[in-house]
Amino acid sequence: MYPYNSSNDFTLSSIDINKKIKNDVDGSTTEQSSCKDNKDFGYCVGVASQYDLSQYHDELLQEGHYQEKLLPPDIFKLTKSFDTKKSSTSHTAKCTPIKDEPLSKSTNPNILPPKQSINKESIVKKNISINLYTRSNLWHTKYNQRIVYIDAIKRIDIDNKELFKNSVLEKIGKIIEKRYLLGSSIDLSQTYLNIRKYILDKISLLINEDTSDSEILITPGMSVSDLRSSCILNTSFFKKLRDACEKIVKDIQETPDDYLTHILQSNTIFSLIDSNMASPLTSTNTAVIRFSEKKKFLPKLKELIMDTVSNLDSSIICEIKKIDQKNIVSSLFTDAHGVLVSKSLIKNLNLLFKSNENKFASGKFDDNLSFFNNLLEKIGNLVRASCIFHEGVFLPDQSTAEQISKYLLSDMYGISSRFHKKIKLSSNNVALERNYRKGIAISTLTKEKIRTLKLNPTSIINTMSSKSKDMKAGKIEASNDHRYEEIATTSIIKNINQPTPSLMIKEFDLRMYRRTNLYSAENSSSIYEEAIKKIDIDSNKMFMSSVMEEIGAYIKIRGLSESSINIYQTYSNVRKYILERVSPYIRNIVTVTDVLITPEVTLSDLRSSCISNNVFFEKLTKKCDKIVRNISTISDDYFSSIIQNYIFLDSSGRLRITNRKNKLLSKVKLLIMETISNLKINIINELKKFKQSEVVSGLFSNIHGVHIPKSLIRNLHLFFNQNKLPNNDHIANLDSLNDLFTKLLNKIKTSPMLHEEKLFFPGKYTTELMSKYLLLDIYEIPFKFHTKLELQEHISNNVIETNHEKGTISDNYDETESKLLEKSILIPQKKSKWSPNLITYLNIYELAISMIDIDKGNFENSFIYKFKNYPLVKEYFSEKWETTIDFSTTYNNVKNHILGIFYPFLKKIEEEVRIKPINGMTIDELIYAYVSNEDFFNRLREFCTKVISSIKNCSYSALDLMQCRIRLEAEEPKVVEITKKRKIAFCNDMEDLLIRNILNLPDIIVKSIKLIPISKFVEGSFSIFYYMYVDNASLLKIKSVFNNVQKKVANDHLLKKLVNKLSLDRTDKTKKVSSVYKIIGSHIIYKKLSTYKYIRKLVKRELLAIKYETNNPIMVIRNNKIEIANQEVRNKIFDKLELDLITITIRSYRRLCIKIYKSKNRTETKKPFVKNYLPATT
Incomplete structure (x- = not known):
């Protein structure tokens, strides 16, 4: 359904240009007969209506049946070259492009050929008559230039090799033969339609992404053919598309077949064949076969979807080449008051309105005249630098730009057209030609690509196809460079639609x-994190009311008011907790949604941009919802450390509430969840309060x-x-x-x-x-x-x-x-002489937990507060309040205690939660897999809760962790003994210290993993093998081979016989060991084989058997990416293993020979002495 805007601005939304035309044969009837002789399929045979049984989506098309969209009149001067009756290209042809005919017979001398360089004299401007003003809401419509890609996906050919079709025919072959059906007439169009819908749904986020760096280049002088080429050469989009398709293919591989059942149609249509004549009957005689058991078709359907997704980029380009000129233009331009303007202009007007919508002083026009004049200049700058289409691509001249700008200003702010005379667009503020040259200079490379594409239109298709094949084969290596380029700090808009x-x-x-230190939070935190540090907690005073319910009686007795209660420490802890949970998401989101910083903007503009950064806040809101859901599943005890132990009552002292905290745990948990849910509003409110210095510190860092x-x-x-x-x-x-x-x-x-x-x-x-x-x-x-x-x-x-x-x-x-x-890339630092003992077996989570630093919290202040009242040190603290006490022994004891508790737990679940390397995974992805291992962290949190409960039930056990001596630094240092009796006063402090650090363990482990050097991190799954990293699982199997081979050598009867013989020979001849190796090697064991050659033969035989019997792949790291070793690398590994195994086995056999020789030598040496000590016989 496409609305049509007439010159009078009437909207005819009821016109459906895609509506189907019913056939006159709708009156046909269907006589159905049920057949149950086949248990796999339910089917019925009869005469079916050709159109009623086919369920086509209105917008998803197959086999080149194109539908045209309406455009406003007088846009094109159509000639014979736009013959709608011209036969369309068959879908079996290989991407035959539609040749773009000129839009008018008359050649327009103002259109700049693409091969010419654009200079000041050749900038093309156009004066266009504009309709009388009628209010339009077009400006706030969300337009997406990528509709051209959506249209292309709706038209792509599915199963062009007919592999899926043949598979279906093969499985229902018996029914086809039995019922005399024409196999080639099978209708799978509904399944193909569902596949297109499925693919569109999967990439909808990418298609709808609203980032300026992916805009299609539009410059004056372009023809429709150039516009088409510009869509094809949108490299940023296609890079993202290929990455997305690669991920989708991996997801589909892991998806169970049953999840794809809905894509396969429930029945299909066949034409009947006359059994006597063996020829098809009339088209009205058709049969319907129902797929009662879809499972048999799902594996092939899954392959078809994966193949289609893998080749999506090249398929889109093929279809764009076929799309007619009208649809190309309507995808990139929209009608605004009778002028076709670039859709990117409408998008920019949206952004402009959002940043200026609340700047009125009042609703009267005259009171805001200077504001509207200033705003008109901004709109005019956008319009003058934005292209229009009228029999080609042009820039509007001054009069056209001024009239359009005034109309758009009226649309945006509801200004009556009678006020247009009071505002005027200056022609001096913007040097259009100079600015245009700046914008166009960087498009030279794109122009060259467009010319190359015209000369060789299949080149880009071949490139795309080869990349798609590599993606299916898993050969495409991850590259984050394009991701880095997308996250440009100062986005220089390369589209001509942006003024420079x-x-x-x-x-x-x-x-x-x-x-x-560029990695410090101070230098890299975002302005949104700074705003979170200032947000108002408990603005509705719900938590404060809960606190008052618990201590209200005490407050009344003391004659205090609610305003005298100080629970700011709890609020501070809530902010800290929220910031720790949200910061990782913010830093990830802000990399692609950061505000644009350019020299012409002011600090006030930057603050407004941060507040109106809708893309950022939409993504943040989704993450906040996820965090709230996770928090709701956490036990209330987890939040015990957030509530302060003492409530301060102004000058009246403080009230200990440790025993009442349990009643407040659910309340503080609810407070956290509500604050996170409203985080967007809270952040915006704080940003509005930011002073200029705070904006500077939030967006800039002094380096x-x-x-x-x-x-x-x-x-x-x-x-x-x-x-x-x-x-x-x-x-x-x-x-x-x-x-x-x-x-x-x-x-x-x-x-x-x-x-x-x-x-x-x-x-x-x-x-x-x-x-x-x-x-x-x-x-x-x-x-x-x-x-x-x-x-x-x-x-x-x-x-x-x-x-x-x-x-x-x-x-x-x-x-x-x-x-x-x-x-x-990650490579071993030095050559390693490998042996099985060098295999590393590192538990990443154990390593991470060993790196923790104890969170001191308020322990030291609380300790000093109590400690200074002891008579022995009271005088010292009165003289020197700020003191330094070394608590390192206590902190070390606490850390060792925590490690002693959690190490056995980590050992127990190690194999269950271990992350296994996957082919194609990068090192960064492996790290991310560890920090996002929900199975592990859920178990860890449950265990933390149990440990905390046991600590609370036996709180005095924590006192043993406190150091026994406290050293006070002074002119005369003092050492104070902390007896067991004195330690009791610090029971709660030690308990809080333990609980705080145990509660924070999941977050601490995540942070520690990110700090582990990559060379150390990979030791969790890989070990150095000469100049490469090989996975531990493969090396451990190889180690077992080493052990087995040495056992076989030790138990070989020929080698055992030689050992005994050598030991006897050496005993008789000499006691020197230096020549043993030579003698061992000189013996012939079997069929002219010396000892060492015989051992080599044994080793090679064992290793050869393992080499060909082992089907499991060997994983290696290459270019910071985990991949399966190819045959060449695999052979090199086994060659080196063979040499190592031979060397180690020969050494082992030598040691065995010497050991037995020495033992026999010692026995022979002792015999004479034994005889001398025998008692004399009588």
Whole structure:
């Protein structure tokens, strides 16, 4: 259903351009006869209506049956070349593109051919007559240029090789023969339709994604053919699509077949064959066969879906080449008051309105005249830089742009058209030609690709197809570079629809170099996290009321009011807990939804952008809902440490509520859940209160004396995580560091820096020096090394020369990418002489828990508060209140106690929760699998709850963990003994210390895992085998082979016989051991085989049997990715194992020979002495 807007702005929404035309033969009847002789299928045979039995979706099409969408009149001057009666191409043809005919016979001299370069003189403008103003709500409609891809998916050919069709025919072959049905007439169109729906549903999030970096390039002078090519060359979209399809294929592989039952149609239609003539009857004689048991068809259906998804990108391109011109134009442009404007303009107007909707002083037009004039300028800037379509792509001229801008302003704010004379669009504020050149300069590469595509239209199809095949075979390696590029700190909009402002460049004075921790939360946290630290907790005072119910009587006795109660510590703990739960999600979401920071925006604009960042808040709300659901399943006891132990009553002292906390646990849990549920509103409210200095600290970080965007720092984390060096030898890695320096410099020079509340791009000197400083920070390189860093000419000929005058910001990353990927991989630090004893078997969760730092909480303050009242130290504390007491012994005891409790638990569940490496998984994905292991963390939380209960039931046992001596630092140091009697006063403090750290264990383990060095982390599943990492499971099997071979050698009767013979020979001849090895090797064991050759033969035979009997794959790590070893690598592994096993076995046999020889030698030596001590005979 497509609404049609007439020139008078009437909407005819009842016109259904996809409506089917009923056939005149609808009156046909069907005589059905039930057949039950086949238990697998229920079917009925009769005469069926051709149209009633076929359930086609109105918008999903098969075999090139296209439907046309209505466009407003007078857009195209149609000629004979737009003949709708022209026969369509068969679906079996291989992606035959529709040739774009000109939209008019007359050649328009203003249309710029794609091969010409665009300059100031050749910018094409158009004056178009606009309809009389009629109010329209078009501007706030959510438009998506990617509708062209949706249309293409609805048309893709399913099962073009007919593998699924043949499989179905094979399974119902007996019925077809028995009932004289024509197999080739089978109708599976409903199943194909369902597959398209299924695929569209799976990629709907990607299709509906609203990110400007994926827009389709539209520039003046483009023909419809160029627009079509621009859709095909949308590399950002197709990269994301391939990644999404790869994930979908993996998900489908793991999906049970039964989940796909709904996709297979319940029945199918066949044509009948005359049994006597063996020819098909008339088309009205058809039979229906029902699939009563669908399970037999599901495996092949699953293969068909996976194959379709794998080839989706190339299929889409094939269909785009077939889409007619009208649909291409209607996908990219929309009618606004009689003018076809770019849909991206409507989207930009949406953003503009949301950031200015609440800035009126009053509802009177005259009171807001300056505001509307200013707003008209902003709309005018967007309109003038946005393309329109009228027999080609043009920019609107000044009069057209002004009229459209006024109409759109009236649409947005309800201004009457009679006020249009009072506002005027200036023609001096925006130098259109210069700005346009800036926007178009970066599209040169895309233009070249469009020309290449025209010359060789099948090249991109072949490329897509090869990648799709690799994806199905699991050969595509994960690459996060495109993800890094998508998360650009300062998004330079490459679409012509975005105006480019005048750029300001400034040199900054950087401080003398001092290493900065770029990974600290202070430097990388987002403004939304800062807002959470300030949100109002318990705004409706529900929790406070619950507290009053518990201590109300005491308060009344003391004559105190509710306002005198201080529970701010509890509120602070709630904020801290919420921040810990939400921060990981925020940092993940903000990487793709960060606010745009460009030199022309002000700090006030940035704050407004943060508040109106709807995409961010939508994603955050979904995550908050998930967190709330998880919290609802957690035991109330888990939140005990959040409630403070003492409630302070102004100057009247404090009230201990430890014994009453249990009654408040459910209340504080509810408080947390409600606060998280309302987090979006709370964050927005706090952002509105932010002072300018808080906005600066939330969005920028002072690095080396300059305020740079925190979003840049977050992107640098991703960048360097993907470009880690193999070792710390900076000289050996100089080439890689130079490449990284060049790459980083290109990034820094496109990132605005803040100075005196204004944003500037850094100059040449600042860019180069800051890039060096950041490189030294990340890789911890000594400062003196910065003089050795040089720019790489092969990456960019003029990489330091700024392009700001040209308005182009280009990222020259591609040329260094392959080189960096080869060097930035996980490899063993040194060659290892392998033996079975080198197999590592590391429990990642044990390692993570061993890295915990004790959360001290309020332990020290509470301890000192009680401790200072002892007579022995009272005088000391009165003289020196701020004291230093060493609690390290207590903290160490607590940590060891926790480890002693949890180590056995981790050992017990180790095999059940161990993460198994999967083919194609990256190291980062393996880490993520450990930190998101819900099975493990659910068990851990349950165990934590049990341990906490036992601690509460036996709280005095915790006193044994407290140190017995306290040392007070003073001029004359004092050591105070803490007796068991004195320790009783600290019982609750020790209990709280234990419970707090046990409750936090799940979160602490997650953080610790992320801090484990990758070389250490992989030891949980892999061990070093010479120059590669091999999975432990395979190496442990190999170790068992080593042990078995040595046992067989030791028990071999020929070798045992030789051992005895050698020991006798050595006893008779000499007692020296030095020549034993030579003598062992010189003996002939069997058929001219010496001892060592015989052992080699035994080893090779055993290893050969294992090599060919073992079907399990061997997993290795290559380029930071886990994969199955191919046959070449597998052979190398077994070759090295063979050499190692022979060496170890020969050494083992030598030791056996020497051991037996020495034992017999000692026996012979002792015999004479035994005779001397025999008693004399009488």
